[in-house]
Amino acid sequence: MRSQVTLKKEDMAQLAEKLTYIIGALKLQNEMMASLIERETDIKCLVVEDVGHVLGLDDKEIGQHKLILWDCLGKDPEICLAELEQVDRTALNRYLVALFNVSPGLQFEEKAVARGVRGLFYEQDPFEKLSKGIQAIFDGELWISRKILTKYILEKGREDRILRNEESLLTSREMEILTMISVGSKNEDIADKLFISPNTVKTHIYNIFKKIDVPNRLQAALWAAKNL
Template identity: 55%
Template sequence: MSTLTDRLIYIVGPLKLQNALMASFLERETGAKCLAVEKFHDIQNMDNENTGQPKLALWDCLGNDMESCLSEFEPDFKEVLNHSAVAFFNVSPDLGIEAEFIARGVQGFFYEHDRIERFPQGICAIFNGELWFSRKIMNEAMKKDKKQTGLQTRYETDLSHREIEILAMIAGGASNKMIAEKLYISPHTVKTHLYNIFKKINVTNRLQAALWAAKNLS
């Protein structure tokens, strides 16, 4: 497991004992600094003391339905997204919130039945710019996004053929490593392409790029 000694993880939720135990486990397994807070709002105050660090907010949605997730999530979420990646944990598979929150920028979901050992793997993936949910979930989110936005005109950008190729692979759920191996280029070159792609299509993260590709490259 790669170490994340320069990263910061916020564990957000009201269950203090659970969150303290999770923080201790994740610090030991990943090397990242972990802080437990009750609300998204608390992160903003702490961010003033932790500027410049890559961050991930893990939100406990245990016992929440769609409506309560939205009411808890919305007030401070956009501000949190400016500084942190966000993932949910203790998600009920039957809740059906994934597509709604992928559209809002959530980058991963950990389920009630997931073993604790799965968390370090997913957290490292998210910090590496990857998305932590299944291709099936991603496809459902793309279908919903298309229905909401209607038919899109063909993209008008100066994307190169290679950039379009990489963008299509992102939409298919490929990691940077998979893209590098498939195209016989270095991981650093993949990152350079992604930087240029994000700038050209006016997005800020991999998830937004995947949704853009689903609407404009299909």
């Protein structure tokens, strides 16, 4: 069984590029899970008691390749995020953040997406889903159900379709395509559903990225979650 991890800043540079921190009470579950994550993903995993052990050590460059995996067992996940932002308001931008042991039915998911959470894992999820999700998050994906993303984007779109910068207003077709991108649709799927050619889809996506000033589909999805 692991003991509580205490790291010095000079030791951080020697760690692997990818590193996962499990934040929560140092219970047997988290200790065992850390070992399983390392074995199944080859990603270094450390268990720490609170977020201060992480944010007090990492600098911006190191933090870019780190995942904070926060144990919400018996806790309100919104309080977990508030604690994180209280210590460092930029943490959700500097780090990959995911929550696990989330109780279903809390109606919290949409708020989490808006604040930059990259993944949500529920109490009943098997370990296989957790390990797969961790790898996906490090690969730049969101580990959040399409249903939640679609609901959030559509509801936000109905509430306020006025974009922050009038010069970057999207056409109705571009907004439609951006919504489909946000839920993981491929170019071919978009073309089939909208009855347009794949080349036309590519042109629309190029224009969307240019208007909202994002480099890729992930950033476009995050932008849509916050602005549509």
